[in-house]
Amino acid sequence: MHNASTASTTEAATVPETTSSVDSYFADHPTPPFLDNYKDRIQDLLDFHASSPRPIVLITSGGTTVPLETQTVRFIDNFSAGTRGATSAEHFIAQGYVVIFLHRRFSLLPYSRHYSHSTHCFLDFMRPSEDGKNIQVVDEYRPEMLQVLTRYREAQSKRRLLLLDFVTVSEYLHCLRASALLLAPLGPRVMYYLAAAVSDFFIPTKEMAQHKIQSGDGSLSLTMTQVPKFLSILVHSWATSSYIVSFKLETDPKMLLPKAQQALARYGHQVVVANLLHTRKERVVLISPVASTEYTSNPQYSSHTIDLAPGTEEIEEPLVEELVHRHEDWQSTSSS
Numbered sequence: 001m002h003n004a005s006t007a008s009t010t011e012a013a014t015v016p017e018t019t020s021s022v023d024s025y026f027a028d029h030p031t032p033p034f035l036d037n038y039k040d041r042i043q044d045l046l047d048f049h050a051s052s053p054r055p056i057v058l059i060t061s062g063g064t065t066v067p068l069e070t071q072t073v074r075f076i077d078n079f080s081a082g083t084r085g086a087t088s089a090e091h092f093i094a095q096g097y098v099v100i101f102l103h104r105r106f107s108l109l110p111y112s113r114h115y116s117h118s119t120h121c122f123l124d125f126m127r128p129s130e131d132g133k134n135i136q137v138v139d140e141y142r143p144e145m146l147q148v149l150t151r152y153r154e155a156q157s158k159r160r161l162l163l164l165d166f167v168t169v170s171e172y173l174h175c176l177r178a179s180a181l182l183l184a185p186l187g188p189r190v191m192y193y194l195a196a197a198v199s200d201f202f203i204p205t206k207e208m209a210q211h212k213i214q215s216g217d218g219s220l221s222l223t224m225t226q227v228p229k230f231l232s233i234l235v236h237s238w239a240t241s242s243y244i245v246s247f248k249l250e251t252d253p254k255m256l257l258p259k260a261q262q263a264l265a266r267y268g269h270q271v272v273v274a275n276l277l278h279t280r281k282e283r284v285v286l287i288s289p290v291a292s293t294e295y296t297s298n299p300q301y302s303s304h305t306i307d308l309a310p311g312t313e314e315i316e317e318p319l320v321e322e323l324v325h326r327h328e329d330w331q332s333t334s335s336s
């Protein structure tokens with residue numbers, strides 16, 4: 001399961017994204033109307049847990065959309081179902097964390113994921129009682145459903161899970177910034193687990209069609225602008241002392257590790273979890289900077305491969321376990 005190696009990259013040392021490109025992105029994308037409500041709910045959760053030293057993880061999950069029209073009929077989307085994020089949330093809660101789950105609306109959610117998006121309709125898990133007056137769970141599903149329900153109710157009653165949703169890339173980025181600014185005072189106690197598949201390109205508001213794009217005009221050409229590299233601002237400005245884990249998805253195996261190292265060299269955060277589209281449920285590789293070489297011109301990176309072991313149902317279980325250990329080390333180093 002473990003595979004330690006080092007590798008170097010010729011990437012330049014950490015370069016923060018200019019704040020002006022981020023500021024102009026926010027200026028072009030107004031604050032979503034629900035953001036104040038989200039901020040109140042996050043603050044309320046933090047106040048509730050203020051007297052406990054519980055660690056907190058902000059998980060991002062699912063894909064963001066990019067609207068093609070201001071009054072949106074069409075948009076660009078991606079494949080992510082939110083499995084990684086929803087599954088990981090349950091494992092973080094089991095490890096004692098408070099989870100803020102920032103997810104794509106209608107993507108998979110912790111606990112209910114066991115019964116939604118399944119090949120069965122959720123109604124197939126139930127049946128009417130013999131007298132037809134009540135509903136019962138089908139016998140074969142009862143033990144597992146009881147266990148999931150118990151964990152779900154406990155997470156709710158202990159206020160260990162806050163669900164916040166987004167749809168578009170700009171909603172996602174507004175939510176990420178607002179959450180990070182509220183979490184900043186908690187510093188090292190906070191982990192960011194950025195598993196969402198976030199769009200790299202968008203259409204600036206002034207270039208976007210206002211009404212539904214008409215098909216009678218023949219082929220459609222789109223010119224898109226690159227979304228500013230928010231990870232850089234998160235690391236260097238919004239969450240400077242928190243533990244930041246980003247994810248890197250590729251389809252070409254040759255690209256995966258170089259791209260993961262490049263991300264670390266560029267943004268200077270703690271871990272990139274590298275995964276390939278078709279094997280992401282069986283293998284993840286954690287890439288991190290080797291501390292003693294971090295600020296040199298030739299940084300070294302260590303890699304730690306986690307393979308889904310026989311008898312383990314979900315790769316998120318060992319993944320979360322490993323990250324929790326690393327986060328504990330980070331917190332004790334930060335406080336010493």
Ligand code: PAZ
Binds near residue numbers: 079083084248
């Ligand atoms: O949501 P899912 O479980 O279907 O997929 C998870 C994932 C592949 C989106 C995630 O593990 C990931 O790599 N996110 C970052 C994607 C990126 O490189 O932008």
